[in-house]
């Protein structure tokens with residue numbers, strides 16, 4: 427039994443959104459009321475009229491998602507003309523044409539003029555419902571897609587790359603120039619310097635921004651799998667190939683493909699990739715029919731590809747092909763001026779989910795951040811800031827909220843120069859450093875220093891080094907807080 431409530435439960439509207447709004451324009455009253463009832467029961471909000479000029483008025487004042495239009499509206503008016511006028515106001519309106527004159531020409535004409543679909547009278551109720559539902563699903567997916575793309579573009583625009591130093595300025599200048607072209611770009615830099623971030627920013631600032639950005643990690647897949655992923659395969663090409671699959675080169679058509687860790691691509695595959703890029707077509711495994719594709723190629727590596735090529739591990743021709751422009755990202759230790767900027771940027775990012783809004787670093791903490799060599803570059807800094815934001819008990823991140831490795835490098839940096847110290851001072855400083863390195867293990871320290879354990883204990887007492895290298899007891903101030 428169909429009562430109103432069970433019907434509205436089945437009504438399809440995207441989650442968290444208002445019901446879709448449908449305008450029905452049909453001059454035959456009986457037919458109109460049938461369509462209106464059918465669609466109203468589907469849960470849509472319905473507007474209705476038999477007159478084209480009223481339809482336009484409604485359309486101008488209400489936000490309509492879909493219009494069901496009779497082809498022949500009487501008085502010489504056509505539903506298709508009306509749809510054309512409505513499309514001038516809102517190009518995203520979905521139009522469904524209803525026609526009693528089932529002729530191929532009027533149907534084809536309807537689709538050509540921008541209708542989403544058409545139905546012929548008499549129609550089955552389920553057919554009308556299905557056509558309207560499909561059109562609205564399509565519209566929702568389109569809307570969502572556009573929203574997602576806008577969000578991605580926001581996230582990956584140039585401004586998402588933080589940096590103020592000369593090296594990053596140069597990177598920006600090159601990025602601006604290449605974004606509008608189709609040139610291949612090779613992005614080099616140590617791990618965590620932002621190579622993928624730069625690749626995404628180039629794609630999302632290019633003409634291809636509305637198409638896909640497909641990253642592929644050349645080091646992560648075994649050779650055969652990488653090959654079948656890249657070029658695709660035909661059903662039965664190998665055991666397990668149950669159906670045809672298009673390759674990533676084709677999947678990224680009109681968009682950008684990002685070969686990450688290109689230096690790790692196996693040599694045999696380098697040759698095949700080079701051929702595919704030159705010909706702009708590739709052969710899926712098990713097929714003799716070439717598949718054409720149009721992709722922009724961005725690559726990243728943390729290897730020295732010139733050296734790899736000289737030593738025979740990387741094809742020289744492929745290197746020329748992918749390296750039309752090079753963007754070299756500096757290591758974070760080469761741009762220490764940017765550390766404070768980046769650290770504060772990440773603090774803003776990570777305090778939000780914690781429900782905080784005014785976190786900051788103490789002077790001592792900032793000094794530690796700036797003094798550390800950051801072998802994992804920006805990624806390591808980002809992780810460190812995230813962790814500290816979580817651990818900090820107040821809005822201020824102190825030195826003791828930062829990991830031990832930062833303190834260790836600071837210890838070395840603040841070691842006073844030997845000149846100007848007495849022998850005794852030098853002995854004390856040396857013992858302190860050794861004790862720190864062995865985390866307070868006196869037996870090990872005595873071995874390293876080449877003295878008896880009893881001598882060590884005596885000197886430790888004399889120099890007041892009892893707690894050196896030992897974990898800081900809870901609640902106590904760490905020794906290096908003021909560094």
Ligand SMILES: Nc1ncnc2c1ncn2[C@@H]1O[C@H](COP(=O)(O)OP(=O)(O)OP(=O)(O)O)[C@@H](O)[C@H]1O
Nearest residue numbers: 586587588589616617618619620621622623804805
């Ligand atoms: N200049 C920057 N501004 C803001 N965030 C950055 C910057 N550089 C890197 N990051 C962030 O650091 C992290 C690492 O960046 P990314 O993944 O692009 O590095 P990568 O060079 O590709 O590293 P790997 O070689 O390890 O793959 C990401 O979270 C990225 O958003």
Ligand SMILES: [Mg+2]
Nearest residue numbers: 621622686726
């Ligand atoms: Mg990367």
